[in-house]
Amino acid sequence: MFLQTKGLTKQFGGLVAVNKVDFTVEKGKINAIIGPNGAGKTTFFNLISGFHPPSAGQVIFKGRDITHLPPDQIARLGIARTFQTTHLFEQSTVLDNVIVGHRLRTSSTLWDAIFRTARHQREEKQCRDKALDVLDFVGLTDAADRLVAGLTQEAKKRAAFALALATDPEVVFLDEPAAGVNPDETDGLAELIRKMVERGVTVCLIEHKMQMIMNLADKIMVLNFGEKIAEGTPHEIMNNEDVIRAYLGGNAIA
Amino acid sequence: MSVLLNRRTVVTGLILFAVLFPFVTRNDYVIHIMTLSFIWMIGVYGLNLLAGYTGYLSLAHAGFFAVGAYSLGLLTVEAGVNFWLAxxxxxxxxxxxxxxxxMIALRTREHFFAIYTLCVGYIIYLVIYxxxxxxxxxxxxxxxxxxxxIGPISFTSSISQYFLVLFFLLLTIFFIYRIVHSLTGRTFMAIRNSEDLAxxxxxxxxxxxxxxxxxxxxFAGLAGALYAGFVRFIGPDIGYxxxxxxxxxxxxxxxxxTMSGPIVGTLLIVWLSQYLQFLQDYRMLVFGPLLAFLIIFYPWGIVGIFQQWKQKRQARKARSIHQEENRKDEVELDAGVSADQEQVREG
Amino acid sequence: MEVLGQQLFNGLTIGSIYSLVALGLTLVYGILHIPNFAHGALYMMGGYITFTMMTVVGVHYWLAIFVSVVVVGLLGVLMERIVFHPLRDAPPIHDKIAAIGVLLFLEALAQWIWGADYQSLPTPYGQVVNLFGLTVTLQRVLIVVAAVLAMILLNLFLKKTFTGASIIAMSQNREGAHLVGINTNKVAMLTFMISGGLAAIAASLSAPINLVFPGMGHLVILKAFVIIILGGMGSIPGAILGGYILGFSESLGATYLSNDYKDIIAFVLLVIILTVKPTGLFARGGH
Incomplete structure (x- = not known):
């Protein structure tokens, strides 16, 4: 079992945002989570990545219970994520934004910084090389020295992917990777996501663009009002009556 | 490469200027003001590391300045400790x-942190008072x-005090520069940018x-301690x-x-205040609105304006080079490159 | 028993002032998510304008307060338009700094116009009255009555009028308010107007028992921040309740602990609260 949630639940006050969700992220596959707005998808991500402590249930990664670990430690175990908004620093170059992504694999301290120790030189180079490597992977080599502010939305998404990949993850959680990106570019991002899996990184994503998901995903879970209502291959999901009802029942897909 | 050389020349020039300055002016009052502004700069660099590079606006720094000053003052006056040890x-x-x-303050964020530190600063002031x-x-x-x-060197003359403070200022700048341009500095900036992402x-x-x-x-404490040793008299107001x-x-x-912001801002305002002395306590009539104006239109201050201008110029140069290459090779421009490189304010 | 009663009444007076100031602060925070560091300067301006109206123009206390409320209210609106409106999408550090700029400006302005001296505001209600066995000045009774009246009126306005309801709506959900057609610009200006007005009332009421000087807003605003953190940032009942809690703790603390350190009580309270709950008591939040 690679990554698994057992009865994962989150309550905000009286509201149950995620309700007893059992889910398995399969290694080497593209796993997707869909559902109407407010179905608890992002909250589900926040629970796995340690941003919110769950009210009940467990998250297990490679046999280890990571339910109550803080986000930074979860990241160090090899679980990366992106946000709906990229959170990149606009006034800085793409490369500068991505270099810090590999920081968690280094151990330089303040001492190393002030006295420019050999370790610091080595690790700085290591971070830079990593950044150039992942930028090359996402196809942003040419944009490395440009300010993020001048990038298209699609390029920003690629930069955010690069940042996540710079942490050397085993699994990446992508929160609406194609939001705000036009259809042509969406295909490009889908291609990139496939490439990530080929490189050995497991992917789990939330997406609203149905066509993209159905073509891309190996496995889909559908959430509605915080509960899992279906799980299966794209084909199974498309023909699932509960899913169709959830989507037609007033909560249109955004 | 030319940029690097350029920067090195500027830095060397500035240090040289600072070293020669007291011999050029020979005016004790001017040297006194300059020494004071160096002391402020050390404190400002400290504040910059936290507020500018890590994104946490502390309003308690006068308090820490005062703690440094009073620690030195009490240790030397009351306990008779040697100045350097103190x-x-x-x-x-x-x-x-x-x-x-x-440990406590940093558990809070944004507004809470500012308010919390404001109150901490006030508590420190009140306790001293x-x-x-x-x-x-x-x-x-x-x-x-x-x-x-220290051996044959004494620190009684204004020039020797000037050099002493200058030494600590350069040390501070050196430390801050190294920190900012390191993985640690990048880590700080990642936190400033987005704590969640970090x-x-x-x-x-x-x-x-x-x-x-x-x-x-x-750094705030160091500035305060130097202030105490320089002015030789301190009151609770320094913590206000x-x-x-x-x-x-x-x-x-x-x-x-920015790296040079503290120098530029301190020098400018301290000397401007000297010329605006007829304004005395009303100088905030000018600086208050200036502060609001800058933060609305030029949030990165004078150095920011300068950098923006430089960046624009570089971008323009880069673009014209690109266009030339294009004409030569007739290669299709990739969609992003022609995109406007002008800085867009973070929104 | 006599001392206790006296101190409780003092607490009630101070608490009334605190509540009024904190109310203005919490309203602005609720609408715009700005901790308005310049709010203390508005308070100070309120004190000075009432003072000027009474001593220079020579109008009656109540009329002076009315003018003060209007002027400081407009000052608040001006502040919103010139400073905070342009910064509404800026990083959070910016509006705080801008507010500090405004604060410094207003204090220097007050010092320029009125000088740095402490001024005492003459009150027509200086006489001593006997209230339930306590000897108190009429001014103190007035503070409590007027403050409570102001709070009741504010409450009626917020609950019973459409404009008031739109303020509440916007503080609960900015985008939502915008979507249902509330003019968020107008609401923001109105909120600043009310906030300034409340500060002016508070200052004018308290000035006769304290004094008027350029730095008179410092401590009050710091305490108001403590109060709204105590009562929940943006919460109206929280601000009122918090104001009185602080008022009582201070007047009791001054008697039974230390008069020297009574001003520290608020900050110690804050340190304790934020140590236990970094997001403040009653934080509204969660996604």
Whole structure:
């Protein structure tokens, strides 16, 4: 079992945002989570990545219970994520934004910084090389020295992917990777996501663009009002009556 | 390469200027003001590391400045400790206090952090003001000794004091420069940019914020201790919120989150204040609106304006080179490159 | 028993002032998510304008307060338009710094116009009255009555009028308010107007028992921040309740602990609260 949630639940006050969700992220596959707005998808991500402590249930990664670990430690175990908004620093170059992504694999301290120790030189180079490597992977080599502010939305998404990949993850959680990106570019991002899996990184994503998901995903879970209502291959999901009802029942897909 | 050379020349030139300055002016008053502004700069650099590079606006820095000053003052006057030892102890003590306060303060974010530190600053002021038995209360602390001799070097003349403070300023700048241009600095900036993102990148934000906060308070304490040794008299007012605001004005006008901002802002405002002396206490009539104006239109201060201008020029150059290449090779431009490179304000 | 009663009444007076100031602060925070550091300067301006109206123009206390409310209210609106409106999408550090700029400006302005001296505001209600066995000045009784009246009126306005309801709506959900057609610009200006007005009332009421000087807003605003953190940032009942809690703790603390350190009580309270709950008591939040 690679990554698994057992009865994962989150309550905000009286509201149950995620309700007893059992889910398995399969290694080497593209796993997707869909559902109407407010179905608890992002909250589900926040629970796995340690941003919110769950009210009940467990998250297990490679046999280890990571339910109550803080986000930074979860990241160090090899679980990366992106946000709906990229959170990149606009006034800085793409490369500068991505270099810090590999920081968690280094151990330089303040001492190393002030006295420019050999370790610091080595690790700085290591971070830079990593950044150039992942930028090359996402196809942003040419944009490395440009300010993020001048990038298209699609390029920003690629930069955010690069940042996540710079942490050397085993699994990446992508929160609406194609939001705000036009259809042509969406295909490009889908291609990139496939490439990530080929490189050995497991992917789990939330997406609203149905066509993209159905073509891309190996496995889909559908959430509605915080509960899992279906799980299966794209084909199974498309023909699932509960899913169709959830989507037609007033909560249109955004 | 030329840029690097350029920068090195500028830095060397500035240091040379600072070294020669007292011999050129030979005016004790001017040297005095300059020494004071160097002391402020050290404090401003401290504030810059935290507010500018880590994104946490501390309003308690006058408090830490005062803690440094009073630690030195009390150690030398009351306990008879050697000046240099007292200087080290003052920094150490400020740092320890910073650590304890930071442990709690840094659990809060944004507005809460600003309000929290504002209150911490006020508590420090109030304790100094009211704890008559220790600090002398409103009467202040007098008779703080000048820095004691190191071998044949004495620190009684204004020129020698000037060089002493300059030495510590350069040391501060050196430290800050190294920190900012390191993985640690990148980590701080990642936190400033987005704490959530930093967490998902596996950065222990609490630990890093604490490092930044403690360093920042140590620099404030160092500035305070030097101030005490230089002015030789301190009162509770040095811990009042107005001093924090002064530091903030220097930083903002120079350029928050820039390496040279503290120097530019402090020099400019300190000397401008000298010329605006007829304004006296009303100088805030000018600086207050200036602060608001800058933060609305030029949030990175004077240095920011300069950098923006340089970037634009570079972008224009880059674009014209690109166009030339295009004409030669007739290669299709990739969609992004022609995109407007002008800085867009973060929205 | 006599002392206790006296102190409780003092607490009630101070608490009334605190509540009024904190109310203005919490309203602005609720609408715009700005901790308005310049709010203390508005308070100070309120004190000075009432003072000027009474001593220079020579109008009656109540009329002076009315003018003060209007002027400071407009000052608040001006502040919103010139400073905070342009910064509405800026990083959070910016509006705080801008507010500090405004604060410094207003204080220097006051010092320029009125000088740095402490002024005492003459009150027509200086006489001593006997209230339930306590000897108190009429001014103190007035503070409590007027403050409570102001709070009741504010409450009626917020609950019973459409404009008031739109303020509440916007503080609960900015985008939502915008979507249902509330003019968020107008609401923001109105909120600043009310906030300034409340500060002016508070200052004018308290000035006769304290004094008027350029730095008179410092401590009050710091405490108001403590109060709204105590009562929940943006919460109206929280601000009122918090104001009185602080008022009582201070007057009791001054008697039974230390008069020297009574001003520290608020900050110690804050340190304790934020140590236990970094997001403040009653934080509204969660996604």
């Amino acid at each position: 200087l080290i102890l003052a920094c150490l003590f400020t740092g320890i206090l910073g650590f304890l306060i930071g 009211k704890w008559d038995g220790l600090t002398g209360g409103v009467r202040g602390l007098i008779g703080i000794p000048a820095p004691s001799n 967490l998902t990148l596996g950065i222990s934000t609490m630990k890093n914020k604490l490092v930044s906060f403690v360093l920042s308070t140590i 919120i107005t001093i924090t605001f002064d530091l903030l004005i220097y930083l903002l006008i120079g350029g928050i989150g």
